Amino acid sequence: MRDILLLGIVLGALPFALRHTWIGVLLWTWLSIMNPHKLAWGFAYNAPWAATVAGVTILSLFITRDKLSMPWEPAVKVLFAFVVWMCVTTAFAFYPLLSWDLLARVLKIQLMTAIALAALRERKHIELFIWVNVLSVGFYGFKGGIFTIASGGAQRVFGPPGGFFESNNEVGLALVVVIPLINYLRMVATRGWIRLGLLVLMLLSATAALGTQSRGAFLAISAMGLFLWLKSKKKGTSAIFITIFAIALVAFMPSTWEARMRSIGNYDQDTSAMGRINAWGMAFNLANDRFFGGGFEVYIADIFQRYAPVPTDLHAAHSIYFQVLGEHGYVGLILFVLIWFFAFKTAGEIRKDASKKAETQWLHHLAGMCQVSLVGYAVGGAFLSLAYFDLPYNILVVLVVSLRWLREKRWESEPQGAFGSTTPSSPSLLTAQKAVQ
Numbered sequence: 001m002r003d004i005l006l007l008g009i010v011l012g013a014l015p016f017a018l019r020h021t022w023i024g025v026l027l028w029t030w031l032s033i034m035n036p037h038k039l040a041w042g043f044a045y046n047a048p049w050a051a052t053v054a055g056v057t058i059l060s061l062f063i064t065r066d067k068l069s070m071p072w073e074p075a076v077k078v079l080f081a082f083v084v085w086m087c088v089t090t091a092f093a094f095y096p097l098l099s100w101d102l103l104a105r106v107l108k109i110q111l112m113t114a115i116a117l118a119a120l121r122e123r124k125h126i127e128l129f130i131w132v133n134v135l136s137v138g139f140y141g142f143k144g145g146i147f148t149i150a151s152g153g154a155q156r157v158f159g160p161p162g163g164f165f166e167s168n169n170e171v172g173l174a175l176v177v178v179i180p181l182i183n184y185l186r187m188v189a190t191r192g193w194i195r196l197g198l199l200v201l202m203l204l205s206a207t208a209a210l211g212t213q214s215r216g217a218f219l220a221i222s223a224m225g226l227f228l229w230l231k232s233k234k235k236g237t238s239a240i241f242i243t244i245f246a247i248a249l250v251a252f253m254p255s256t257w258e259a260r261m262r263s264i265g266n267y268d269q270d271t272s273a274m275g276r277i278n279a280w281g282m283a284f285n286l287a288n289d290r291f292f293g294g295g296f297e298v299y300i301a302d303i304f305q306r307y308a309p310v311p312t313d314l315h316a317a318h319s320i321y322f323q324v325l326g327e328h329g330y331v332g333l334i335l336f337v338l339i340w341f342f343a344f345k346t347a348g349e350i351r352k353d354a355s356k357k358a359e360t361q362w363l364h365h366l367a368g369m370c371q372v373s374l375v376g377y378a379v380g381g382a383f384l385s386l387a388y389f390d391l392p393y394n395i396l397v398v399l400v401v402s403l404r405w406l407r408e409k410r411w412e413s414e415p416q417g418a419f420g421s422t423t424p425s426s427p428s429l430l431t432a433q434k435a436v437q
Contacts, residue, residue, distance in 0.1 A: 003044035006036055010049060017056050021064050021119040024057030026132050028112055033390055034136035035160040054112060061115070068118040071404045075342035075396055076117060082335040083110050089328045093295020094303060102296040106388045113393050120401045122414050123362075130181055130366075133394050137178040138201050140171060145204025148211030157211040164389045172217025173380040175209040176224065177391055180369040180376070187369075188362050220380025227375045275315040276383070282308035283317060283326030293329035320381035336387065339396065340374060346399045347371045350406060359411040363402050370395050 017024035031050045093099040120129055144157035159171030179202055186198035209217050229239055285307040286294050294303060305311045317323035325333045350367035354360040377392045
C-alpha cells in the first residue's frame with residue numbers, strides 16, 4: 001500500500017514539476033531528505049525516485065515559462081568554488097575511483113541546490129520549501145518524540161535508513177537544526193490549529209533530539225538556547241522560559257541519559273571520544289602533508305597507518321570541519337567555513353533591512369530563525385560527519401532567495417504566503433513580533 005501511495009504521489013506531481021521547476025525542487029527535496037521510499041516494503045524501496053524527479057526537474061529548465069535567475073551572492077560564489085575544489089581534490093585523491101562515488105552524490109545535491117537558487121522566487125515558493133524541509137525531518141521528530149515518551153527515554157531514536165541522518169547522532173542534529181524553522185512557521189501562521197500543531201511538533205522534536213542520546217545534539221541545542229537568549233531583548237523573561245523548558249525536558253530523561261551527557265566532561269576516559277580525536281589528528285596530519293587533502297573515502301586502514309596518532313584506531317571524522325580538512329585540505333576547509341560565514345551574514349543583512357517595513361517582518365523573523373539553525377549546525381556539526389547534508393544548504397538557499405525577494409520589493413505584488421502565513425495587516429504578525437522581542 002505504501003509503495004502504491006508513493007508511486008501515485010510522484011507520478012501525479014511529475015507533470016507539474018515539468019511545467020514549474022520550483023515544484024520539482026520541492027518534490028526532490030522531500031524525497032532526498034525524508035527518504036519516504038525507505039518506509040515502504042516492496043518495489044518502491046530501491047526505486048530511483050530522487051534521480052527520476054531530478055531528471056524531470058532539469059528538463060523543466062528548458063520548458064518552463066517561469067523566470068529563472070541565479071542570485072550571485074557571496075555565499076553562492078563560495079559554494080560553487082567549493083564544489084569545483086572538491087572536483088579537483090577528487091582528481092588528486094588517494095583513491096580517485098572510490099572518491100568519485102561520493103563526489104557524484106555530492107554533485108547531485110549541489111546541482112539541485114543551484115536549481116533551487118534559480119527557481120525559488122516568490123514568498124509562496126520560499127515558505128513551501130521551508131514546509132517541505134520541516135515536515136521531512138519533523139516526521140521523524142514527531143515519531144521519535146512519541147517513541148521517547150513511550151519508552152521513558154531508555155531507548156535511542158534513529159533516522160530513516162539509507163539517508164544522511166540514519167544514525168542517532170545524525171538525526172539528533174537534523175532535528176535540532178529544523179526546530180527553529182518549525183518555530184518560524186508557528187510565528188507567522190494565522191490559523192490557530194496550525195500554530196498549535198507546530199508547537200506540538202517542536203516539543204516532540206526536541207524530545208526526540210534528546211531521545212537520540214547524542215552528545216553533539218545536546219551541545220547544539222544548548223548553543224542555540226544561548227544564542228536565542230543573547231539575541232533576545234527581554235533577557236530575563238527569555239532566561240526563565242528557556243530554563244523551565246530545559247529542566248522539564250531533561251528531568252524526563254532517565255539516569256542513563258544523564259550519565260552519557262556527563263561523559264562530555266570526561267572525554268579522555270571515553271573510547272568513542274578518543275577515537276574521534278584520533279581521526280581528527282589523522283585529518284590534521286594528512287592536510288599538512290597533502291595540499292589537496294586525501295579526497296573522499298580517506299577513513300581506511302592504510303591511510304590511518306600513515307597519518308593517525310593511533311594507527312590501528314579507525315574512526316570516521318565525526319566533525320564537519322575535520323571531515324573537510326582531511327578530504328579537501330586547508331583550501332577546502334576555508335571555503336567551507338566561508339560558505340556559512342556568508343550565509344550567517346546574509347541573514348543579518350535581511351534582519352536589518354526587513355525590520356523597517358511591516359510587509360517584510362516575516363523575513364526578519366525567518367532570517368533570525370535561520371541564524372539559530374546555523375548556530376546549531378556549526379556547534380553540533382563539530383562532532384558529526386555531516387559536511388554534505390542537504391538541510392544546511394537548503395537553509396542557505398532560503399536566505400539567499402529571501403534576500404533577492406527583499407531587494408526586488410516583491411511584497412508589492414505578492415504579500416500572501418503559504419498555508420495561512422501572515423499578510424502584512426494580520427494581527428498575529430504583531431503578536432509574533434512581540435513574542436521574539
